[in-house]
Amino acid sequence: MFVQFIYVLHGVTLQRVLTIRDLGVLLTSTLDFGEHIQGIVNKATTIFGFINRTCRQGLSAATPRALYTALVRPVLQYSSVVWSPYQVGHISSLESVQRRVLRTIGVKIGYQYLEVDLEVITCSISHLYQLVEPSFIRFSCIRS
DSSP states (O other), X not given: OOOOOOOEETTEEOOOOSEEEETTEEEETTOOOHHHHHHHHHHXXXXXXXXXXXXXXXXXXXXXXXXXXXXXXXXXXXXXXXXXXXXXXXHHHHHHHHHHHHHHHHHHTTOOXXXXXXXXXXXXXXXXXXXXXXXXXXXXXXXX
16 A cells, blocks of 8 residues: 655645546556557547548548558557557557558458458558558568
8 A cells, every 4th residue: 555645736735636648648647558548549440430431432542541641640659659558458459450451451452351361461562551650560571
């Protein structure tokens, strides 16, 4: 058990909170970024859902890539130096957004959604797209 101090500023007792958002990063009293990462994943998934619905009819594969780069990637990368994931679950949830993007673009260029290995899709479109930039994404091309 630890001692909790009461802080007073100009005669007003400051309220103790468990979470606070500072410069867009959700900080908890335990400095665990799980809630923040889940919020980022939810926000990025929502934005990509909008992109997917918008680009569904007759647009080229370059359109979702451009919209992903402009709208989703900044959400995933904002302040990532501060909250950089180190737990496997956090990394996996962030990579799930990336996998969804890769599969969607793979469908646009003719692959089946679940049938092709993501590394194969990444390699086949890597000359067109540089999607794998965040440091927590660990895809690599297999050269034969």
